[in-house]
Amino acid sequence: MRTVVMGAGRSGLAAARFLAAQGQSVVLTDTRPSPEPTLELDLAKDGIPGVWGSHPESLLEQCGELIISPGIPPSAPFVAAAHSRGIPVIGEVELAHRVLRARSDGSRVLAVTGTNGKSTTTDLVAHLLRTSGLPAVACGNLGTPVIEAVVAGAAGSIYVAELSSYQLETVAAFHAEGAAFLNLTPDHLARHGNLEAYRQTKLRIFERQDAGDLRVVPVAHPEWWQDAPGAGRNARFGWSECEAWCDGSGRLKLHGEALLHREDLRIPGDHNVENALAAALLARHGGATLEAIRAGLRTYPGLAHRIAFCGEKGGVKAYNDSKGTNVDATLTAIKALPGPLVLLLGGTDKGASYEPLRQALAGKLRRLIFLGDAIPQLTRDLGDLPHDVVPAFDEAVRAALALAQPSDQVLLSPACASFDQFDNFEQRGERFEALVKAWLQ
Structure with missing residues (x-):
């Protein structure tokens, strides 16, 4: 049996290369007429055959699993054909999670979703954890595919993953010890159909959590998350008193402890105050000390080229x-x-x-x-x-x-x-x- 990887973007290529390195039979398919010459050489070197220009249904013969890239909608005819044949369909994030949990090496996952601020919050969580001396890796939608990070990561690492709604469409057993749902505004509605379907897809980040896990959510919008799946305990952030909030004087507080004044943040704006509060909750749950969180918030410069x-x-x-x-x-x-x-x-x-x-x-x-x-x-x-x-x-x-x-x-x-x-x-x-x-x- 072989695995078919659909989509030759960064995520799909990372999945295909991992599988080929494990000695598994894998085929890559993409609608582009042909790969760039350098990519073609790299795939040949890695022993990955490619089918270009279309997704012929014949690829599903002897297919044990289909891995689709985030840009591929689950409604695509090739994906529907796989479902009709009873072939499991997952994404690269689910593959990475499977590999990580099989290692049982003490690693953990913290995940971030939302319409805006995902990349900054993800990167900031990793920064706060590293400031506390913990081995943290930012990965997922903001750059490095999760499977790449997992392959390169050391035992006991904390993987801080930015997950888009497209990535969350294809999770199954994915489980994050801490997860944040930052905000919700209309986006990607051509893909999801309506705002409620988009919201439900975002909520999938929580669905495998148990009572020991943390669900980070905005205090001002309980309607976004009150029906969230999973059994994680809520930790709220925002502008009114809760687990992580900014008071009327501009002081950020975490579980009642003062962190710093908002003017001490190097990332400006109300939106970044909210990002910092959510990041502090996740980092604390991940093991960062209060002192490290304070220091990390003061030193975090923001993502490159974004204010x-x-x-x-x-x-x-x-x-x-x-x-x-x-x-x-x-x-x-x-x-x-x-x-x-x-x-x-x-x-x-x-x-x-x-x-x-x-x-x-x-x-x-x-x-x-x-x-x-x-x-x-x-x-x-x-x-x-x-x-x-x-x-x-x-x-x-x-x-x-x-x-x-x-x-x-x-x-x-x-x-x-x-x-x-x-x-x-x-x-x-x-x-x-x-x-x-x-x-x-």
């Missing part, structure tokens, strides 16, 4: 939000910082109006810096606001840092793609951080 704090000089703080490649993302960044702001806008225009930024900037704008190919559109929409036009990226950043005053925040959140001057937003953000580093010296 990431880059440094401070003379009371001026610099933030890299190069991932703010559209107006909505830049709105989030503006709202997260108190101002006054020196905001760098521009790059490759996407055709949307920049007018929505106007209201968010009211009362907190020091100056705008327009740069890159989008200068004409920015000038049209926001040109009546205080601004400078500095087309080249390096000169624009230097200009922003030079005109900022004490207590200002210099924010790169361009509301544009990066392709006019860079290959991608990562490269743009790295250049910004390099320029800030030079300014700090």
